[in-house]
Amino acid sequence: MKAENTSKTSASRAYRLSIAPMMDWTDRHCRFFHRLISQHALLYTEMVTAPALVRGGAVHLLDYNPEEHPVALQLGGSDPGELAKAARLGAQAGYDEINLNCGCPSDRVQSGTFGAVLMKSPQLVVDCVRAMQDATQTEITVKCRIGVDDQNPDEVLPEFLSMLGANNCNRIQIHARKAWLQGLSPKENRDIPPLEYDLIQRMRGLFPNLHLSVNGGIETLDQACDWLDRGLDGVMIGRGAYHRPWDILGAADERVFGTAPSGKTAESVALEMLPYIERHLTLGGKLHQVTRHMLGLFAGRPGARNWRRVLSEGASRAGAGPELVEEALLEIEQGRAA
Incomplete structure (x- = not known):
């Protein structure tokens, strides 16, 4: 305690x-x-x-x-x-x-x-x-x-x-x-x-x-x-x-x-979650227990639907890890470039 x-x-x-x-x-x-x-x-x-x-x-x-x-x-x-x-x-x-x-x-x-x-x-x-x-x-x-x-x-x-x-x-x-x-x-x-x-x-x-x-x-x-x-x-x-x-x-x-801008982006926050996800998995947790809360991070932006799809479909699969978040981020990058 x-x-x-x-x-x-x-x-x-x-x-x-x-x-x-x-x-x-x-x-x-x-x-x-x-x-x-x-x-x-x-x-x-x-x-x-x-x-x-x-x-x-x-x-x-x-x-x-x-x-x-x-x-x-x-x-x-x-x-x-x-x-x-x-x-x-x-x-x-x-x-x-x-x-x-x-x-x-x-x-x-x-x-x-x-x-x-x-x-x-x-x-x-x-x-x-x-x-x-x-x-x-x-x-x-x-x-x-x-x-x-x-x-x-x-x-x-x-x-x-x-x-x-x-x-x-x-x-x-x-x-x-x-x-x-x-x-x-x-x-x-x-x-x-x-x-x-x-x-x-x-x-x-x-x-x-x-x-x-x-x-x-x-x-x-x-x-x-x-x-x-x-x-x-x-x-x-x-x-x-x-x-x-x-x-x-x-x-x-x-x-x-009233604080100064943090300089963060939604993309940088997603990347900041990777060490946390790694620790959670090391302790026996499942990826979807964390990523289910991240589905709306890019709501309204190009690529958001594919971001949600990649995480929703893949996070419950055996062996799924932080790399799935990186894969989903590629959908945001591609959506921005389209």
Whole structure:
């Protein structure tokens, strides 16, 4: 285990732009890849359930690459004592922030009485947050929806934010859609409920002392910068950043964090991944476990389709190695020359 990380500076700064926690997507390989593109954006783990850590002893789920910092752990759960123990484990592992999931609408999460269903029990959320705060000096944050089912977001969200703020939970990421726990699948919950951005903007004015980040439907870096210009403390991007990582993250450090241009290109990032891939294979990993996260690197560019084809078709073959990435890069080179 790594020593507990008690510095909040890097995570607080990185909060301006973050990549949303996404199940089956934002694993350690994805995060390492994203970190090569942006040095400053805040990265999140997939949701890790407190029962898996505390009862199941699955502490391997906390593994990450030191290069990923600033990186946050997202926990799922609804038992304050169990979440406190899980938060302590996350802090000992050195995560820069620990986030409580109050937004996931999946059936599996609902059956565990956590995720978006917690929007119905704000006092329980407060109890969980307090227990996690008492267990560690690492900052505890919450990711939520604007409400669930027949709740009125104009009433529910202000009360929810007020209760969190009154208990020193000052950083909240808000997915600007309701979650319908009955009748919509998790995928449909990401698209069908309307985005209520005006409500998020009102919350910014109503709670000036909270650090609020908007999530949901943000597809470009221009949109993210516009939200920041309008006074939001942070922007969290999910699928857009995953499917078009270079478009979102390639200029993020310069435009969002004010740093000098890195001089990197999408091609140079692909080459930087080769030593990481080699290490992963040496440890018994499979090529596709890494390259599946790289498919969108050249999205929208000539040769991108062939880049994806070469990696998708070849990465699962026996003996596939880093040379497949170099082969796929030739498709980009040829596309540029065409």
